Amino acid sequence: MWKYEKKLEYPVNIRKKDLKMAKYLMAQYGGPDSELAASLRYLNQRYSMPDDRGKALLTDIANEELAHIEIIAAMISQLTKGASIDELEKAGLGGHYSMHDHGLFPANPNGVPFTSSYIETSGDYIADIESDMAAEQRARATYEHLMDMTDDIDILAPLSFLRQREVVHYQRFKELRNYYLEKKI
Amino acid sequence: MNNYRDYYNYANNNYNQPNYKNTLNANIYDPYQGFIRGNMFPDLYNTYKLNKPVEIMPKNEQAELLTYIDALCFALIDLNLFLDLNPNDENAIRLYNEYRKEKDMYMRAYQDKFGPISLDSANLDGSTWKWIKSPWPWECEY
C-alpha cells in the first residue's frame, strides 16, 4: 500500500525557463535508466529476493525512486511553464507539443516512449541485483551528463541530490550482493 | 502541541534550529548536512561539479519549517536503507527513532499552521477539506 505526502523529497524551485534542459531531463523521466524504470524494476524484482534484507531493500529503494520521478517531473514542469509553441519548437519539443501539448509524458529526450523492456527482471536475485548496481551507475553517469549541460544552480542542486542518491543506492545494492555471495544464500 | 513554543518562536518569526542528537558511533552527518548532500554517510559521499553542497534558502517561515521536515525525513530514508542491511545496529535504530519523533513534532507544527501534508493529519478536521489547498509540491509557491 502506498501513501502520498504532499511534499517533495528535495525542493524544486526553478526560476528560469529552460526548454533545452527540460528536454534533456526526460532522460531521467522516460529513458532506460530513468527514475521510472528504476522504481518499476525494483518493485518487480523484490518478489525474487531470497531473504528479508533483500525484500526490504528493494521495496525501500523502489519507494524512494517513486519520489525521484516526482522531483524530475516537478523540474520539467517548472522549466516548461508558460513556454510558447515557438519556444518549444526551437528547443526541439515541437514533436512533444504536437502529441502532448504542455503535458508530461514519459519518453526519452529524443521522444522515444518509455517501454517496459527497460525493466530488467530475470527471476535470479544475483543477476537482478548486479543489473541494479549497473543501472544505478548508469543513472549516476546520466546525472553527471545533465549537470555538465547547465550552470543554473536551481537545476544543479536537485540534480546533485539525485546523483548522490544513485551513489548510495549503488553501495547498498553492492552490500546486499556481497552479503548473499558470502552467506551463500 | 505542548512543545510548539520550543520549536517555533512567534515573536521574531524565526524557527529554532532542530537540536540533533547523534548517538550513532558510525560517522554520520546531522540531518540537515546529510540532506543538502543527499547522503547521511561521509564515507560514501562523493561530489561532482559542485565543490560544496547547496544550502537551502527558505523564502519564508513555511519553507523554513518544511526544510526541517525534509531534512529529518531524508535522515530517516537513508537510515532505513542502512538498517535494512544492518538490522542489529542498536545505535542506528535508536537514532532512527529519535529523528522519527522529532519529525512527527515538526510535521504537527507545520500542518497546524500551513495545512496538511499527510492524509493522517489531525488538521483535516473542519468545515472545509484542507487537503486540496495549494501549493502542490511541484508548484513551489512557498
Ligand SMILES: [Fe+2]
Ligand atoms: Fe537510484
